[in-house]
Amino acid sequence: MRIAIMGAGSLGTIIGAYLSKRNETVELIDVNKEHVDALNRSGATITGTVTETIGVKAITPEQMEGTYDLVLLLTKQLYNGEVLSNLQPYLSEDSTILSLQNGVPEESLAAILGKDKVIGGSVEFGATWVKPGVSELTTAVDAFKANAFQIGELDGTITERINKIKEVLDLVGNTTISTNLVGTKWAKLLVNVAMSGLSTALGCTYGDVLNNEDAVTSAVMLADETLKVGIASGVEFEELAGFNLAIFKLEENKINLAQAIGFAKKAFGPQALLKASMLQDLEKQRKTEIDYINGVVSSKGKETDIDTPFNDLLVRLVKKAETEKVIPNFEENLSYFKELL
Secondary structure (H helix, E strand, C coil): CEEEEECCCHHHHHHHHHHHHCCCEEEEECCCHHHHHHHHHHCEEEEECCCEEECCCEECHHHCCCCEEEEEECCCHHHHHHHHHHHHHHEEEEEEEEECCCCCCHHHHHHHHCHHHEEEEEECCCEEEEECCEEEECCCHHHHHHCCEEEEECCCCCCHHHHHHHHHHCCCCCEEECCCHHHHHHHHHHHHHHHHHHHHHHCCEHHHHHCCHHHHHHHHHHHHHHHHHHHHCCCCCCCECCECHHHHCHHHHCCCHHHHHHHHHHHHHHHCCCECHHHHHHHCCCCCCHHHCHHHHHHHHHHHCCCCHHHHHHHHHHHHHHHHCCCCCHHHHHHHHHHHC
16 A cells, blocks of 8 residues: 655654554655655654654655555645645545544545545644654553544445555554544544643643643633534534543533543643644744634634633634744733633
């Protein structure tokens, strides 16, 4: 099977390295030529909870040729128009695109590429870009190996194709097939909304959020809003890494807030070292995917007539940081969330 890792950033580097280690025919594709050159020269170096260097083949988009059987799409939704336009000449009738992008992009991808070409998924581990050729695995090794991916056909069926792709991804870490892809993607969205969103808005790691009572309480409120909006939109949330996310439905289930906070610390604790990719974008003075993460909850909240004050605030703070090209200050921005609390 000829595999393309489209977007060899922090996650793509690790995924491509472990697939390459297992002798799959893999090309890591990225626009960052310095990164591509480092990968080819020295291999993909993984630091953090593991230490390993693995030889890989990396190219820029201009160097693509032939056709790919499987494309793992890890680029940011911001660039989907250009990325998909460049990719289409290298797809055959039998090619499959597995979207591992943040948010819920599958419907728009299927509209461009065709429903038969697209399957969806989510990455269940975290990584941080270090420098060209080097990516830090921020998830505990046991958690990484036990829950690396969730994938599924758009219509929820179990097909020969999805089973074959599971076998490939199992070479990286355990992969679960979902029969409720929308619920799976919204479950991952909830984590990104609560943890990646706050990591970005406060300029900190997941661990910094979890270790501050006001910050972790705000994360729970962000999750609560996501559940309310998703359910109002007809979403049936799936479990995530074995955790039932219904505990974040604070009002409906009358769950004690302290219980929800304790759950968040337990569920997201293995990701404590993770710094959100959106925060990494701010550090590089790039535009973030905030409109496709917390912005989805805000926009869907308006459609379903559900108030989303925590997500609305977070989007404003991140867009302000984008405009001013600054890294958010933890204490300053946390004060705004304290006002809501």
